[in-house]
Amino acid sequence: MTASRKYLVIGGGAVGSIFGWRMQEGGADVSVVCRSNYAAVKANGYNITSIKFGNHTFTPNQVYRSAQEAVSNGCIYDFILVCTKSLPNIEEPTIVVSPSITDKKTTIVLLQNGIGIETYFAKAFPENPILSCSVYIDVIQLAQGTIDHGSTSKLEYGLYETSASDKVRDQQALKEFESDILAGDIDSKIADNIQRTRWTKIVWNASFNPISVVSGGNNSRELLRNPLTNQLLRLTMTEVLVLGEAITGERVASCSNDEYITNTFDFTDNRPNPVTPSMLVDYINKRPMEHQVILKNPIDLAKKHNISVPILETIYTFLITLEEKNLAPVS
Amino acid sequence: MTASRKYLVIGGGAVGSIFGWRMQEGGADVSVVCRSNYAAVKANGYNITSIKFGNHTFTPNQVYRSAQEAVSNGCIYDFILVCTKSLPNIEEPTIVVSPSITDKKTTIVLLQNGIGIETYFAKAFPENPILSCSVYIDVIQLAQGTIDHGSTSKLEYGLYETSASDKVRDQQALKEFESDILAGDIDSKIADNIQRTRWTKIVWNASFNPISVVSGGNNSRELLRNPLTNQLLRLTMTEVLVLGEAITGERVASCSNDEYITNTFDFTDNRPNPVTPSMLVDYINKRPMEHQVILKNPIDLAKKHNISVPILETIYTFLITLEEKNLAPVS
Numbered sequence: 001m002t003a004s005r006k007y008l009v010i011g012g013g014a015v016g017s018i019f020g021w022r023m024q025e026g027g028a029d030v031s032v033v034c035r036s037n038y039a040a041v042k043a044n045g046y047n048i049t050s051i052k053f054g055n056h057t058f059t060p061n062q063v064y065r066s067a068q069e070a071v072s073n074g075c076i077y078d079f080i081l082v083c084t085k086s087l088p089n090i091e092e093p094t095i096v097v098s099p100s101i102t103d104k105k106t107t108i109v110l111l112q113n114g115i116g117i118e119t120y121f122a123k124a125f126p127e128n129p130i131l132s133c134s135v136y137i138d139v140i141q142l143a144q145g146t147i148d149h150g151s152t153s154k155l156e157y158g159l160y161e162t163s164a165s166d167k168v169r170d171q172q173a174l175k176e177f178e179s180d181i182l183a184g185d186i187d188s189k190i191a192d193n194i195q196r197t198r199w200t201k202i203v204w205n206a207s208f209n210p211i212s213v214v215s216g217g218n219n220s221r222e223l224l225r226n227p228l229t230n231q232l233l234r235l236t237m238t239e240v241l242v243l244g245e246a247i248t249g250e251r252v253a254s255c256s257n258d259e260y261i262t263n264t265f266d267f268t269d270n271r272p273n274p275v276t277p278s279m280l281v282d283y284i285n286k287r288p289m290e291h292q293v294i295l296k297n298p299i300d301l302a303k304k305h306n307i308s309v310p311i312l313e314t315i316y317t318f319l320i321t322l323e324e325k326n327l328a329p330v331s
Numbered sequence: 332m333t334a335s336r337k338y339l340v341i342g343g344g345a346v347g348s349i350f351g352w353r354m355q356e357g358g359a360d361v362s363v364v365c366r367s368n369y370a371a372v373k374a375n376g377y378n379i380t381s382i383k384f385g386n387h388t389f390t391p392n393q394v395y396r397s398a399q400e401a402v403s404n405g406c407i408y409d410f411i412l413v414c415t416k417s418l419p420n421i422e423e424p425t426i427v428v429s430p431s432i433t434d435k436k437t438t439i440v441l442l443q444n445g446i447g448i449e450t451y452f453a454k455a456f457p458e459n460p461i462l463s464c465s466v467y468i469d470v471i472q473l474a475q476g477t478i479d480h481g482s483t484s485k486l487e488y489g490l491y492e493t494s495a496s497d498k499v500r501d502q503q504a505l506k507e508f509e510s511d512i513l514a515g516d517i518d519s520k521i522a523d524n525i526q527r528t529r530w531t532k533i534v535w536n537a538s539f540n541p542i543s544v545v546s547g548g549n550n551s552r553e554l555l556r557n558p559l560t561n562q563l564l565r566l567t568m569t570e571v572l573v574l575g576e577a578i579t580g581e582r583v584a585s586c587s588n589d590e591y592i593t594n595t596f597d598f599t600d601n602r603p604n605p606v607t608p609s610m611l612v613d614y615i616n617k618r619p620m621e622h623q624v625i626l627k628n629p630i631d632l633a634k635k636h637n638i639s640v641p642i643l644e645t646i647y648t649f650l651i652t653l654e655e656k657n658l659a660p661v662s
Contacts, residue, residue, distance in 0.1 A: 214545065215652035226655075228648040235641065310566065314645045317559040321546035324557075 004029045005078040005180060008070050008100050012037065012063070014139040015111060016083035017046045017147045019155075019186070021058035023081075026183025031062035031070060031077075033100075038065050040145035050149035053185070067100035079107045079177065082121075086112045089292040093117070094124040101125060107173040109157075111135045113205055114293025115198060115301065118160040126164040129173035133157040134197045154187045158194030199244030199252045204264060205294050206312065207236040209279035214318040217284070221274035224265055232311070237261045239309050243302050279319075286326055291319050335360045336409040336511060339401050339431050343368065343394070345470040346442060347414035348377045348478045350486075350517070352389035354412075357514025362393035362401055362408075364431075369396050371476035381480035384516070398431035410438045410508065413452075417443040420623040424448070425455040432456060438504040440488075442466045444536055445624025446529060446632065449491040457495040460504035464488040465528045485518045489525030530575030530583045535595060536625050537643065538567040540610035545649040548615070552605035555596055563642070568592045570640045574633050610650075617657055622650050 005028050009020040012034040024030040034041045045059035064070040070077075082097055101108065107129040108121050118132050134157070138150035157177070159170050174190065181188045191197040212218050215229055223229045238261070244252035253260035268275065279289040295316040302309040336359050340351040343365035355361040365372045376390035395401040401408075411431055417424055432439065438460040439452050449463050465488070469481035488508070490501050505521065512519045522528040543549050546560055554560045569592070575583040584591035599606065610620040626647045633640040 214649050216649075216656045218652065226652060228651055232645060232648045235644075310641045311645050313566075314563060314642050317563045318545050318547075318649065320559055321549065321557060325547045 011084035022184030037144035116297035342415035353515030368475035447628035
């Protein structure tokens with residue numbers, strides 16, 4: 001029997017806990033870097049209730065405070081699962097990850113939303129395999145180390161190639177990850193074109209998220225019910241679909257853009273509870289929002305490709321001015 | 332000597348007080364319909380300090396509570412100056428004016444911002460002369476009946492024609508108004524094309540006003556200093572300039588659109604104090620904003636002419652959702 005592969009989850013919140021748990025269940029050795037919930041998880045592990053997987057206490061093989069600590073005993077990781085928010089406007093995304101990465105060996109698995117998230121890692125680690133993932137999961141951390149998971153945990157993933165990529169080694173990493181994630185019973189598949197998949201995902205994220213904030217705090221149902229925000233969602237999604245198609249060279253929607261948007265609206269509206277988009281949750285809690293990778297990087301790509309995205313730019317401008325006021329230190 | 336012409340000012344706030352006062356100084360008989368400040372004005376008139384005209388107490392010939400009351404003694408008005416806010420989304424604009432208008436006789440003078448404000452009156456009074464005015468004035472009501480006026484009181488005006496207009500009679504009304512307003516020492520002129528003039532004015536109003544609200548409450552200087560809102564102002568103004576040119580068939584800016592916007596920015600930024608746009612003042616005071624005539628009517632005209640105004644539509648959507656929350660009754 002071969003030794004189990006070593007995984008390190010960076011960002012041991014709700015998403016990281018589920019994926020870490022499932023990899024461990026599949027046979028991997030899984031350590032977790034926690035920040036705010038370190039003490040709780042170190043003491044008692046994660047107390048998880050899950051409609052999909054049942055209830056369980058997930059005890060990571062090791063719990064660490066930082067990536068530095070995670071390698072202080074000489075451990076070398078095969079895979080790093082990056083489950084933090086992506087806030088390159090606030091901090092270079094590789095900083096909290098770098099110490100745990102062994103050059104040319106560790107596969108970097110990015111479980112993050114947005115466009116262009118891979119570029120930061122590709123620049124810092126051009127010779128490491130990078131896996132880019134689109135994550136679909138309904139999970140929240142109710143209290144430190146207490147996780148409530150619903151019925152969805154879906155992953156689409158694919159390699160992100162750099163000019164220095166070693167194709168043979170990268171394919172090997174992809175196969176190993178596939179083997180481990182399937183062992184963990186995660187609904188997953190290798191995407192034909194992971195960039196197209198990422199664009200599909202931000203159609204929702206780049207519309208519902210910022211519009212919920214700028215419109216004064218509205219959940220998905222309120223946004224869909226109001227004819228004006230309903231129409232704005234539609235126009236914003238159309239801009240993203242057209243842009244994504246131009247950038248990836250493939251259709252982003254699986255049908256006509258209008259039909260795709262209608263289906264997305266119906267799917268969103270038919271969820272048992274209205275969705276409070278994550279940007280609104282962050283805004284309400286006076287935390288930074290992921291607008292760089294969800295809005296600004298797409299807008300910059302639009303500029304580069306000479307594509308007009310006036311609605312995205314307008315929404316982004318309002319979001320930024322609101323965040324500046326929201327995050328301003330209270331005097 | 333002929334009898335002085337009879338004027339009724341509807342909306343005896345800051346703007347109405349100055350124009351009413353100047354008409355009276357020019358020799359007209361001026362009555363005023365007041366709402367919130369009725370008791371103060373009825374008792375003591377207007378206490379006006381003015382850089383341009385000096386300080387004075389303006390005692391209207393009559394002060395009334397309503398247009399009904401203004402005609403209850405049988406008085407017939409030659410001119411009605413409509414100085415209320417224009418809020419057709421809340422109330423048909425002619426309602427508070429109609430009782431004081433004598434069919435086919437009274438000239439309706441609209442001292443209001445926005446696009447399409449005349450249509451409501453033209454529909455209700457197709458056979459009365461209608462004068463459309465662009466007003467440039469720096470004046471506030473500090474307390475009920477206490478008015479602080481700066482150095483500007485400028486009026487550009489012109490006839491608004493309906494299919495039932497009597498051109499000879501309308502020209503006569505225009506001349507009488509010109510005579511009276513000049514007698515009152517108001518800096519004024521008949522516009523070559525008053526609709527073009529109105530579009531020029533809303534270039535500022537349709538940009539600074541709503542952007543100040545949706546961005547979370549920023550005055551003119553804050554909006555100009557932030558590169559993102561500065562750019563959004565520019566893009567919004569460009570949409571309005573292009574739209575106004577298409578609608579009026581004339582150039583709206585007196586130079587290139589870019590140069591015009593730069594000049595407008597400089598002029599606004601060089602004012603001694605930053606401007607808190609009136610929509611933001613209304614929003615902060617939980618009062619309805621003039622978005623129908625400043626944004627929605629232009630957007631509707633754009634649709635009718637098949638002109639794309641995505642930024643105006645986006646801004647309008649956010650403004651409306653914010654107002655809905657802001658004006659909602661507190662439970």
